[in-house]
Amino acid sequence: MKKLFLLTIISLFVVSYVNAQWQQTNGPYGGDIRCIAINGSNIFAGTNNGVFLSTNNGSNWAAVNTGISANTIVNALVISGNNIFAGTYGGVYFSSNNGNSWSMVNNGLPAYSAVNALAISGNSIFAGTSNGVFLSSNNGNSWTVVDSGLTNTIIYSIAISENNIFAGANNGVFLSSNNGNSWTVVDSGLTNTIVYSIAISGNNIFAGTWGGGIFLSSNNGQLWSAVNTGLTSEYVYSLAISGNNIFAGTGGIWGGNDSGGVFLSLNNGSNWFATGLAGNDVLSIATNGTSNIFAGTYNGGVFLSLDNGNNWSNFNTGITNTHVFSLTISGSNIFAGTIGSGAFLSSNNGNNWVEVNNGLTSNNVYTFAIRDTSSIFAGIYGGVFLSSNNGSNWSAVNTGLPANTIVKALVISDSNIFAGTNSGMFLSSNNGSNWTAINTGLPANTIVNAIVISGDNIFAGTWNGVFMSSNNGNSWNAVITGLTDTIVRTLTISGSNIFASTLNGGLFLSTNNGNSWAAINNGFQISTDVNSLVINGNNIFAGTNYGVFLSTNNGNSWSEVNTGLPIITTVNALVISGSNIFAGTQNGGVWKRALSEMGIEETKNDESNITIYPNPTKGKFTISQTKNLKSITVLNIMGEVIYYSIPNNYQTITEIDLSYVSKGIYFVKVENGNESHLKKIVIQ
Structure with a gap:
């Protein structure tokens, strides 16, 4: 009887299929803020996950996306009275009730047109798109192309001053003085003609460019001169003017560590000085005419300054828009690594998330590894970092790693730590204090995305296939027989089974130590990308660009388990903690679901x-x-x-x-x- 009792305890999971529901956790908050529009006490933010609204100066935000397709990227917002227009990668949406509901108003716009800019003058609404400029005179019910004279139809920005309409394009600035019926190029003096932003103050027109800084024209665009003194970044995403104050949102190459932030000029651009948010790509700036300045950043969310930019605070509560790349469990704690927003910690099953970035030199966190609760390693853009206090502080442990290394995978085996990077494989045997390259047999500078260990064998998933080492990484051999795609994204082991997901070939299984592989894609949609795998007993969960799939027969067949997730949700990371499975999504934060709701029941919560x-x-x-x-x-x-x-x-x-x-x-x-x-x- 005692043995039977022990066997009953060991049989941890039972399958009993029932309906299920994913629920969004309370964060992590932040993500891309592509545009901000202010109308009285209402502040609207356009994100990679629709529109969010704050009615209390940014203290709290709520999604207002009824009628907007799931995962819609909002590039532009413009307000006229009670009417709000949103420019997206799928066209234009319109709301007449403060964003409570939206309807698509695309009649006359090209299919799948990216709307990058919106501007209003009287009854005329101008849309700058990837296919030129379009005009609507009936509240967006219909649109007409107005691009006569445009020599480039990729439009990034539009600004209006009385009868003059300026359009920033991929090859300069264009001017129309007849409501868009015809356009003339006005780019004399522009040494960089990719114009991302335009702002007008009286007779002064400012143009923010991609790589050339800021240009000023005082004669309606006929002549431009660079005004970059004091700028440390010449990639200017956004411009805003409040009285005599001119604010510039700058950055660098998307997601990199280039200098950026918000700059202010008090003398018409003759000089600029940094006001804060250094290291952030500031995609949007808005002001309500007071000393309150809102800045929307690349993956860092919304920042607010109450004193004209002297001080900034993060105001993201409610903006569930983060790009979560990795999830890791440490006891009762869940760590989330994001692209652009850093590391987050939840100690209560996702009910709250706390930012834990102190000491990290990059906000791109790709992976974690846990030695014990007092040693947590993070792989980021910039190397490996170690925390000995549950993420409260981090310190670099990079000796021996190349500068600016991107660490995509970390695995701990006894006293060894293996790091997969954009420069190959590295090993540390002293808790990360020193690292040694272990690349014999690997292609030069191969990118290592995943590492798993099975007994004495180490497997590395790379952009050149799967490689195996049986001597602690001293040498490697390719094990790719049967792989139809050699760009390997993830590796997971369960007993003698090794699972490998690839970029274009789907998911593969090896049952013989990698000597041969067989595709196991039955049930996946065509072009499914498997980004993550987590195994619980006989159940295998796959996080994909179409949500979460479940297999109960070792991957022979798969079925969707997506009830509650937005349509076409990209799931980058999966972990199981206690009785719940957690999914880290692209532009949707972390979601969770009870295992019992998917027919997987734990006998006891741990x-x-x-x-x-x-x-x-x-x-x-x-x-x-x-x-x-x-x-x-x-x-x-x-x-x-x-x-x-x-x-x-x-x-x-x-x-x-x-x-x-x-x-x-x-x-x-x-x-x-x-x-x-x-x-x-x-x-x-």
């Missing part, structure tokens, strides 16, 4: 705070928890006891060596006081 690391292990592992350990029992898959000990002095940390047992799945039973908890461990 609230033990027990940590076993490393797991998988070659045999040696450590058990730690917050309470004193009374006894430790290790069971094999049949419920037989193979190890038993009583820790000395009721200690909270115990090291165990089971390197003598066979490889496979085992269960660790930990008793502390009147409580008993069971944890799974894999010995490779």
Whole structure:
């Protein structure tokens, strides 16, 4: 009976299909803010995930997307009275009720036209698109192309001053003085003709360019001169004017570490000085005519200055628009790595997220690795960083890594840490203090996206296929037989099964240590990209560009489990914590769903705070928890006891060596006081 009882405990999961529902967690907040428009006390922000509204000066935001297609990228917003127009990659949307509902108004616009700019003059609405300038005189009900004289139809910006309409294009500035019926190029003096932004103050016209800084014309665009003194970045995304103050939102190459931020000129552009947000790509700036300045950034969300730019604070509560790239579990904590917004931590199942970026030199966080709760490693644009206090502070551990390394994968095996980078593979045997390149057999400068370990074998998923090392990375051999695409995105191991996802070939399975691979794409849509995999017993979850898929038969077939997710949600990361599965999405933050709602039931929620690391292990592992350990029992898959000990002095940390047992799945039973908890461990 005792053995039967143990087997019952070990049978952790039961399948019973029922309806399910994903729910968005409360963050992480932020993401791309492409445009901002202000109408009295209402502030609208256009994002990669629709429109958000704040009615309390940015303190809180709420999505106002009824009628707007899911995952719509909003490039432009313009307000006229009670009417709001949103320019998107799918055309123009219109709302007459403060954004409560929207309708598409695309009659006359080319299909799939990207609307980059909107401007209003009287009854005329101008739309700058990837196909030229379009005009509507009936509230967007119909549009007419007005591009006579335009020598380039990619329009980034539009500004209007009385009867003059200026359009910033991919090859200069164009002027129309007859409501768009004809255009004339006015670019004399422009040494850079990619014009992203235009702002007008009296007779002065300012043009912000991509790579050439800011230009000023005081004669209706007939002659331009550069006014860049004090600017540290000449990539100008946005311009805004409030009285005598001219604000410029700058940046660099998208998502990079180039200097950027907000600059202010008090003398018509003769001089500029930085006001803050250095290192941010500032895509949009808006002012309500007071000293309040709103700045929308690339993946950093909304910032507000109450004193004309002297000080800035982040105001993102409610903007669920982050690009989550990685998720990792450490005890009861969930770490989320984002592109552009840094690292976040939730200690309450996603109910709240806290930014944990202190010490990180980049906001692009690609991966995490947990040695124990006191050693957390992050792979970022800029190398490897270590936190010894749950992410509160980070310090670089980069000695031996090339400068500006992008670390896409981190794996810990006993005393070794393996890092997959854009320059190949690296190994540290001293907690990251020093790194050594281990690239013999790998193609030169190959990009390593994923690393997994199975026993003595290390597998690296690269842009050149899967490679295996059996000697701690000293040499590598390609194992690509059967792979129809060699750009490998992820690797996951479950027992003797190795799963590899590729860029264009879908998902592959190897059951013989990588010697051969077979496609397992039955049930996936055509052109499905598998970005992440997580395995729970016999259940395999795949995060894709079409949401989440589930297989209960080792990948032989897949079915969608997307109820509650927006249509066509890209899922970059998946983790399981307790009774929930969490999904990190592109431009939607983190979502969660109860495993039981998908027919996967846990017999008991784990609230033990027990940590076993490393797991998988070659045999040696450590058990730690917050309470004193009374006894430790290790069971094999049949419920037989193979190890038993009583820790000395009721200690909270115990090291165990089971390197003598066979490889496979085992269960660790930990008793502390009147409580008993069971944890799974894999010995490779």
